[in-house]
Amino acid sequence: MASSATAGGFSRVARSRAAVSARSERVLVRAAQGGDAAAVEALFRMHWPAAYRAAWFVVRDAQAAEDIAQEAFLAALAALDRFDRRRPLGPWLRTIVARRSIDALRARALRREVADDALAMAPAPERDDPCAGLDALAAVLAGLSDDQRTVVVLRHVLELTPGEIAQVTGLPRGTVNSRLRRGLDALEAWGRATREEAAR
C-alpha cells in the first residue's frame, strides 16, 4: 500500500506548521480559553488562511469558501471552553474544513446536473470565471478534476494524512492515494513543461 510518499519522487510532506510547535499552540489555546483576544487572533492567523484556501480550491467559490472557513473557526471558538488542550487544535479544525468543503462540492455537483438538464437553452450564466486572476499553479490546480483536486488540496494545503483523507471522504485508502498520485502527476507535468518552456 502506498505511503504518504507519492509517485514522481515527491518526498514526504513537510508540515508547514512544524515551525509552530504543538506546545505553542497549547499555550495559545489556554490563553484563548481565558478570554485572551490576542491569543484568539494568533490562532486565527495560524489556521484561518489554510482553511479558506483549502475550501476555495475544493469548491472554487469564494462565498462558499468564506462560509466554510468561518464556520470552522467559529465552531472552534465555541468549543474552546471544553477543548482538551492535550490534543492539537489544528487537525481538528482542518477536519471540519475538509468535511464541509466536500459536502459543498457534492451539493454543487448535484445542482449543475439539474441546471444543465433543465436549462439547456438558457442564456449563459453571467458570472465571472472563478479561476480568473489566479497565478499559474493555482489555475492548474483549480483545473484538475474534482476528485483529484480535492485530495491534493486536503493533502498539501490542509496537510491531512492519506488516512485522514480516507476517513473524511469515505474513500478507500488506495483510492485516495491513486487520485493523489494522478493529481500530482498532472501538476508535475505542468511544472516540467513550464521549466522547459522557460529554458528555451
Place this chain on the structure above:
Amino acid sequence: MSGLGDGLRELRAPGEDEARRRAWETASAAVPPADTAARSRRRAVLATAAAVVAAAGISVAAVSPAGSAVTDWVGDAVRDVVQEDPPPRAAELGELPGGGRVLVLSGAPVAEPVPVHGSSWIAGDAGPERLLGAVREATWSPGGRFVAATRGSELIAVDLRGRRRWSASADGEVGGPRWSPDGFRVAYLVAGGRELRVLAGDGQDDRRLTTDVHPVAPAWRPNVVRHTLAFARERRVVVLDADTGAVAYRAPAPRKLTGLAFSPDGQRLLLAGRRELRILHARSYPGTKVRAGSIFARYFAPADNRYEQALWSRGGQRVAVVRRTGRRSEVILLDGRSPQTRPRRLFAAGELGELAFSPDGRWLLVDWRETGGWLFLPLDGGRARQIADVDQHFAGDGDTRLVGWCCPPSG
C-alpha cells in the same frame, strides 16, 4: 519535488485578504469575555453585541442574539458629508461617472387597458437607447446583457438592442420580476401577489412557487449553491429553495413592507418598511445562537418620517436610504456591517426618487425629482456631478424613473 509541495502550501486564494478581514470581524466578536463566569458558559455571542450609541440625541441600535436594546433613531445630528459648495459638475448620459449603463422607465403612466409606465431605456456610453415600449416594470439581468420587463400579463426578456428573447404570459398582471444572480431563474408576481412564479432564465419551465404573497418584489440570495429566494407574506418574510420549495426559515417583517434585498455577499437580508429598516442574518453560525432569520440590526424612522428607498452598496458594506419628512428628503448611508457606526447624511433636498450605486461602487446616483435631474454623489470624496433635465434625453416622454445601474455587458 518539494518545490511543488511548497508551492501548493503557499498558494493564495482569490479574495483572501478581504475574506480574512470579514472573518476576523466576526470571529473577534465571538471571543468569550475574560472572566470566570463567562468561561463557564458554553454559548458564544456572535455578530455585534447590543449597543446604544447616544450622541447629541442620536441612537442607533444593534440587536444581538443575546439580547437587544432598540431605540429610535432621531437622525438630527448625523454628519453631513457632501458640502453644498462647490456646485456639482455637469455630467453626460453617455459618460456616466463610474461607467456602466442605467436602465430607466420613461413616459407618463397610461391607464388603459392596464396601467403601463411607458418605455424602458438604457443609457450608457452609446447614449440613450429605447428598448421596449408600453412596459410597467423592468429589471436588469445579473450581468447586464438582458432586461426583463412587464407589460400587462406578459413578462418579456429583451437584449440590449430591444430584441425579444422570450416571453411568458400569466393569468393576471405581472409584476416584481427579479433575475437570480446566476441568471438561471427569474421570479415574478402575478395579480399583485396572488401567485409567486419562477421560470428558467430562458423563459422555460414556468411554474407556480406559492400563492398569497405580499406585493413586494422577491429577492434572490447571492453567493449560495441553491436558488434561495425571499418573499413576503403578511408581516412575515419567508426564505426558501426555489427549486425544491423547501422553506429555510421564516421571520417577522416590519409593517408596511416595501422592499426585500439580500446583501451582495448573501450574509444579510434587508427588510425595508416605511417606518423601520430591519436587517436579518441570512445564515446560521454553528456553535452560536445566531440563526438565519434572527435580527442583526433595526433602524426606526423618527415620528413623521418615512423611508422611501433602501439599497445595499455594491460590496454590502453600506445601505443607502432615502428618508422623507414632509417635503424634505435626505440621503443617508448606514453601515451595513456595523450598526453602531453613526449614519452619514450625504444629501438633503426636496423630493428625491430612486437610488443606484455605480458598478464600481464609488458613486451613488440620486434621482433628484425636485429638479428633474440626476445627482451623482462621490462616496470617496470629490465633487458631485449632475445631469440636468433628464426627461429630455428620453424622447421627452416625461416622468423618467431610474430602475437600475449595471455593469457594461461582457462580450
